[in-house]
Amino acid sequence: xxxxxxxxxxxxxxxxxxxxxxxxxxxxxxxxxxxxxxxxxxxxxxxxxxxxxxxxxxxxxxxxxxxxxxxxxxxxxxxxxxxxxxxxxxxxxxxxxxxxxxxxxxxxxxxxxxxxxxxxxxxxxxxxxxxxxxxxxxxxxxxxxxxxxxxxxxxxxxxxxxxxxxxxxxxxxxxxxxxxxxx
Numbered sequence: 001x002x003x004x005x006x007x008x009x010x011x012x013x014x015x016x017x018x019x020x021x022x023x024x025x026x027x028x029x030x031x032x033x034x035x036x037x038x039x040x041x042x043x044x045x046x047x048x049x050x051x052x053x054x055x056x057x058x059x060x061x062x063x064x065x066x067x068x069x070x071x072x073x074x075x076x077x078x079x080x081x082x083x084x085x086x087x088x089x090x091x092x093x094x095x096x097x098x099x100x101x102x103x104x105x106x107x108x109x110x111x112x113x114x115x116x117x118x119x120x121x122x123x124x125x126x127x128x129x130x131x132x133x134x135x136x137x138x139x140x141x142x143x144x145x146x147x148x149x150x151x152x153x154x155x156x157x158x159x160x161x162x163x164x165x166x167x168x169x170x171x172x173x174x175x176x177x178x179x180x181x182x183x
Contacts, residue, residue, distance in 0.1 A: 030059035035111075035125075041066040041073060043118060047125035056129045060103045062111075068097035071113050071123070075101070081110035081126060084119035106131045 033054060039045045041064045064073040073094040080089030094101060103109065106129055113123035 030057070030061065032061045032063060034063045034065060035073075040064075041071055041113070041123070043121055043123060046122060048122075051125040051127050054127075056103055056127045058103060058106055058129055058131055060129070062101040062103065064094055064099040064101065064111075066097055068095060071097075071115055071118065073099055073101070074112055074114050076110050076112055078108070078110055078126075081112060081124060084112060084124065086112065086114040086119075103127075103129045105129065 033056070035041050036045050036047060036050055066073075074086055074090050075092040075094075076086060077089035077091065080086055092101075101111075108126060108128050110126045111124060112119040115123075
């Protein structure tokens with residue numbers, strides 16, 4: 001009987017360690033980038049220059065923020081990117097105004113706005129996503145950190161952020177509680 005309790009305790013402890021380890025490795029290898037930084041996704045911005053400032057890695061997330069009726073963000077093929085003609089070559093459509101685009105593959109990505117004249121006017125960019133997390137500027141130094149302006153809607157901002165270790169610890173705690181109830 002005592003041996004069973006020790007095994008259950010060890011199993012619970014192992015699960016907690018695994019969950020915490022996953023949290024550390026997952027949280028440190030990805031970044032979230034707001035397309036256009038403070039200017040967001042809008043006309044009059046040079047997004048090619050913006051995209052060249054960063055090295056993007058698998059697991060990173062692009063956030064497109066814009067007024068939904070005025071813009072959109074489409075992931076497209078290279079040919080569609082070059083022509084700005086989205087009648088073919090559309091891989092994914094983002095139209096909510098606050099789009100989270102996970103970069104899940106090591107590949108070249110192309111993004112455009114399909115509203116008339118926007119793509120040809122500069123609302124397009126391409127990025128090359130690498131497997132390893134480098135998350136630095138092209139010059140090799142980390143991006144300069146500027147203080148973020150206060151969120152206009154703190155509740156929405158908090159809800160859209162990954163919660164990192166807290167989420168993993170909460171799940172691990174729940175697993176331990178369930179294991180104790182079952183035993």
